[in-house]
Amino acid sequence: MNIPNLGFLFNKHYYINEKLEFELKDIHKKNRDILKVEFKGRYNAPYGKYCFRLKTIYPGMIIGIGYQHDINNDDKKDNKDKEDKDCYKMGFYFDYTTGMPIIPGSTVKGLLRSAFKHREYILEILKNNKIDFEKEKLEKFKKNLEDNGKENYINYNLSDDDLLVNLLEYEIFEIGTIEGLKDIFYEAYIHEVKGNDGKFLADDYITPHYNNPLKNPIPLKFIKILPDVVFKFSFDLNDGILNSFDKLKLFRQILLDLGIGAKTNVGYGKFDEKYGENDILNLERRMKKNHKKYYKDFRRSI
Template identity: 40%
Template sequence: MSIGNLGYLYYKEYYDKFINEYKTSENISDKEKNEYFIEKNSEIIADSTIYKNSEIIEDIETNLYTHKLYFKTTYPGLLIGTGYSHIIKEKEAFKLGLEFDYTTGLPIINGSSVKGMLRSVFYIKDDSEELKEEKKTYIKNILKELKIENDYLDKMDFEALTYSIFEGKYKDKDDIYKSIPLDKRDIFFGATIDINKTMKEKTDKDKYLLGEDYITPHGTGEEKLKNPNPIKFLKVMPNVVWCFGFDLKDLYNLEDKKTVITKDIKQKMFNNIILDLGIGAKTNVGYGRFDEKYHVK
C-alpha cells in the first residue's frame, strides 16, 4: 500500500489498524502485533525510495532562499524530531519521532533547529567566562580562515555579533541595543531534502531516504551489561543531500552604515559550523554529520 506522504504514514496510518482492531481484540497474539509493525516499518521504508519521491518539486529553494548550503549525510545517518511522540509499547514498533514536512511528507529540519544549533556556538549571556572565551576563539578562527582582518577581529564585540545575527538587534554608540529593521534581519528557513541531487548520490541498492536503526541503552553498575533493551527507530539514511536555506543580509553598523561582515561571509561561516558540529540528535555518536568532501553537482 502506497500512501504517498511519509509523514502521514508514520504518524497516522501507522497506528490506525492497530488501534481500531488489534488493540481492542483479545484474540490477537503478541506475534501478530509484532508482525503488523514489521510490515508497517517495511512499508514506510519502501515508500521512501528516491524514485517514488522524485516528482516532488522543490520550488521553495528557488523562490525563498537567497543563500543555500548543500550537505550530504554520512553513516549512520540523521535523526531529527526525536522529541515528537511516537511511542507504543510493542516490541517491533518504531519508538522515536521524526520530523516531516506537512505538504511534501519528506523529512525536514525546521528553521528554529538550524538557528538554535548555529546560535549555540556564539556568545550567550549566561555562559561561563571560560565558555565565552572558547566560543570567541572558535568564531574568531573561522573568520580568520575567511580572510577577516586581524585588526577587526581584535576589536570585535562578540555579544553584539550574536545579537545582530540571531536577535535582530544592534548596539548603538551608547551601548544600547536597538531593533534592526525587519528587512535587514537574517532569516533561517531550515533545510529540505534535495531529491534531484540525492538521486545523483544514490544507487539502486542504496535507494532509500529512510531506514531503521537501534539504540541500546544499558543500566549502570553491575547491571550495565545485563538485559539490554534495543529501541528501534526511523532515521534518514546516508547519502541524502540537504539544502539549508537562508535569507542573509550584510552585517553593518547602522550608525555609520559601514559594512563589517558581508552576507557571503555569514554563509561561509555557517557552512563551517554545520560541518564541524552536525545537526539533530546523537551527533556525539555520528548521527547528523555531513560529508566534508561533498560539493554541489
C-alpha cells in the same frame, strides 16, 4: 513527487487501531512501507537567496527523536516485549504538508547560535576562511545600540575580538542590521539522494542501559536518514557587520564542524566536508561578477 506522505504513515497510520489490536506482521508491513519510499527528483522547496548543499555521511542523521512514538499496551503484557522490538519507539520529524523529512529552520538557527557561546571558535573560523568584518558597520551598529538605549547588549569588558563576536551574534539572531533587516533561516530539505536506489530512510537501534546490571537491556528501534543524502540549507541574509556571503561561509563551517540533529556526539548528523564546496566557490564568483543576479543563476545551476 508522487510518493506517500511519510508523516501520515509514521505518525497516524502506524497506530491506526487505538486498542492496539494488531499483529506483528502488520508492524512489519508498515515498517517496510515507510523504508521503501524512494526520492523522486528534486523537491521544489521555497529556497532563500543564499543556499548551500551538504551530504550526510555514515552513520546518517536523526531528526526529531524526542517526539513520542509509542502507545502503552498494558492489556497485552505477553506480546509487549515482541512488539517493542519491532515497533519504532522513537519519534521522527516530517514536514506536515509534504510528509518529507526536513530540518526545521528553528533547529538550524538554534544550532548556529549555540556556536557563538564559544567566541574563540567563531574567531578561528573567521580567520581560517579569511573573513573580514566591516569595522565601520561594527562601530555604527554599536553606536546605534547606545543611541537607542540598548547598551545592555554591549559588554564593554570584552576585548575587541570578543566584542565583535558578541555583537555579531545579536545582529544575526536577535536585533538585525541597523537598517532593521533580519536574517531568515529556512527549513533544510532533501535535495538529492546519492545511491541507495533512491531510498533515504533506514532502521537503526539504540540500547539503553539500566542501573541494574542484571537487567537485560532492550534495544529501541528508530528511523534515521541514510548516508549520501543531500540536504539544501537556505537563508535570506543581509549585509551587516559581515557581508551576506561571509555569513554563509560561517554557517556552512559551523554545520560541518558540529553536525545537526540528535546523537552528534556519536557521529550522527555529520556531513561530507568536500561535498558542496564548489557551490560556495561558484556563488562567490557569481557574486563578484554580478551582485544583483548572482543568486538566481546559482539556484538554477544546482
